[in-house]
Amino acid sequence: MRLPVWLLRAAPFALLVTLVALVPLALRGANAQPSGRLPVVTSTTVFVDMIERVGGDRVEAFSMVPSGADPHTFQPTPQDVQRASRARVAIWNGLGLDETVEEAVVELGIPKLVTVTLSAGIEPIADEAADDEDLAENAEGHGHAEGNPHLWLDPTLAMRYVEQIRDALAEADPANAATYQLNADRYQAELAELDAFALGEIATIPPERRKLVTFHNAFPYLARHFGLEVVGVVLTSPGREPSAGEIAELVTRLREQQIPTVYKEPQFNARILELAARDAGVQVKSLYSDALDQQVQSYVDLMRHNVTALVEGLR
Ligand SMILES: [Zn+2]
Known part of the structure; x- marks a missing residue:
C-alpha cells in the first residue's frame, strides 16, 4: 500500500505539533510536587x-x-x-x-x-x-x-x-x-x-597532644577553629591509594610525633591506616566528615561524635 502524498508531507508536521504540545506537559510532570514540598x-x-x-x-x-x-x-x-x-x-x-x-x-x-x-x-x-x-x-x-x-x-x-x-x-x-x-x-x-x-571539650586536650592524623584531608577548618594541628593524611588525593613508601613515612611520623590516636572515616576502607597504626602502636578511632550513616544521622550528631572521639583519643 502506498500512502497518499499529503499524508507523507503532513506526517512530520503532525509529529512536530504533537511533540510541541507534549513538552509543557512533560515539564509540568517533571516539576509536579505531589507532596506540595x-x-x-x-x-x-x-x-x-x-x-x-x-x-x-x-x-x-x-x-x-x-x-x-x-x-x-x-x-x-x-x-x-x-x-x-x-x-x-x-x-x-x-x-x-x-x-x-x-x-x-x-x-x-x-x-x-x-x-x-x-x-x-x-x-x-x-x-x-x-x-x-x-x-x-x-x-x-x-x-x-x-x-x-x-x-x-x-x-x-x-x-x-x-x-x-x-x-x-x-x-x-x-x-x-x-x-x-x-x-x-x-x-x-x-x-x-x-x-x-566543642571549644570547651577540646580545651581539655593538652596543647602538645592536639595533633591530628586523618584518612583524607577533611579537617583543616576544624583544626584551625579548635586549635588542632593536622600532622598527617593517608589519602593525599581522591581515589589514589597511598604507596608503601608513604605508609612507611606515616608510621615514622606517628612514632616521632608520639601521636596517641589516628582517625579513620566511615566512608573509606581503613585497612591501610589500621596496618600503619598497628606498626606504630597507636589506636584507631573514627571521625565523620563528608557523609552521614545509620549511626550518625545529623550534622549536630556528626560534630558531637567528632568532639568525643578527639577528646577520648588525644587527651
Ligand atoms: Zn572530603
Missing part, C-alpha cells in the same frame, strides 16, 4: 540534614551521593540524575567536592533552577594535595586547586552555610521566607551552642 537537590547527606533543618516540612531534600559514600569520587547513575530533574533548588558545596554531580544536574538544563554554592564568599584554606603532581595536572580542567572544600566541619562556617540555604529556599519559595528565617535562626542558635560545647 519544595524539591531541593544537593550532593551529600550532611547538606540534606542542614536543608531539612532550615526548610522543615516545606522542603523535600535529597542527596545525589548516598549515605556512607565518598562524594569526591562518586559517579551518579541515570536514576540519580532522573530524580534530580524535579528539583527547583540545587545546593552545592563547591571547591571541587561535588562538581561531578553538579555538572550532571547542570546538563539537565532545569528551567528557573535556583542554584547556590555554599562555600561562596568564604576564603578557603589552600589544599596541600593541590601541590601534588597528579592534581596540578588536573587543575587545568578541574577546580581541585581552588582550596580545601570541607568548610562545614568548622561550626562557625556551617552557620554561614545555613544563611546560604535560608536565602536559596526563600528565593525559590518567597511565600515561606518567614518560616525559613525562623528555622534558620533556631538552627544557628543550636550550632552556636554546639560550638561552645
Whole structure:
C-alpha cells in the first residue's frame, strides 16, 4: 500500500505539533510536587540534614551521593540524575567536592533552577594535595586547586552555610521566607551552642597532644577553629591509594610525633591506616566528615561524635 502524498508531507508536521504540545506537559510532570514540598537537590547527606533543618516540612531534600559514600569520587547513575530533574533548588558545596554531580544536574538544563554554592564568599584554606603532581595536572580542567572544600566541619562556617540555604529556599519559595528565617535562626542558635560545647571539650586536650592524623584531608577548618594541628593524611588525593613508601613515612611520623590516636572515616576502607597504626602502636578511632550513616544521622550528631572521639583519643 502506498500512502497518499499529503499524508507523507503532513506526517512530520503532525509529529512536530504533537511533540510541541507534549513538552509543557512533560515539564509540568517533571516539576509536579505531589507532596506540595519544595524539591531541593544537593550532593551529600550532611547538606540534606542542614536543608531539612532550615526548610522543615516545606522542603523535600535529597542527596545525589548516598549515605556512607565518598562524594569526591562518586559517579551518579541515570536514576540519580532522573530524580534530580524535579528539583527547583540545587545546593552545592563547591571547591571541587561535588562538581561531578553538579555538572550532571547542570546538563539537565532545569528551567528557573535556583542554584547556590555554599562555600561562596568564604576564603578557603589552600589544599596541600593541590601541590601534588597528579592534581596540578588536573587543575587545568578541574577546580581541585581552588582550596580545601570541607568548610562545614568548622561550626562557625556551617552557620554561614545555613544563611546560604535560608536565602536559596526563600528565593525559590518567597511565600515561606518567614518560616525559613525562623528555622534558620533556631538552627544557628543550636550550632552556636554546639560550638561552645566543642571549644570547651577540646580545651581539655593538652596543647602538645592536639595533633591530628586523618584518612583524607577533611579537617583543616576544624583544626584551625579548635586549635588542632593536622600532622598527617593517608589519602593525599581522591581515589589514589597511598604507596608503601608513604605508609612507611606515616608510621615514622606517628612514632616521632608520639601521636596517641589516628582517625579513620566511615566512608573509606581503613585497612591501610589500621596496618600503619598497628606498626606504630597507636589506636584507631573514627571521625565523620563528608557523609552521614545509620549511626550518625545529623550534622549536630556528626560534630558531637567528632568532639568525643578527639577528646577520648588525644587527651
Ligand atoms: Zn572530603
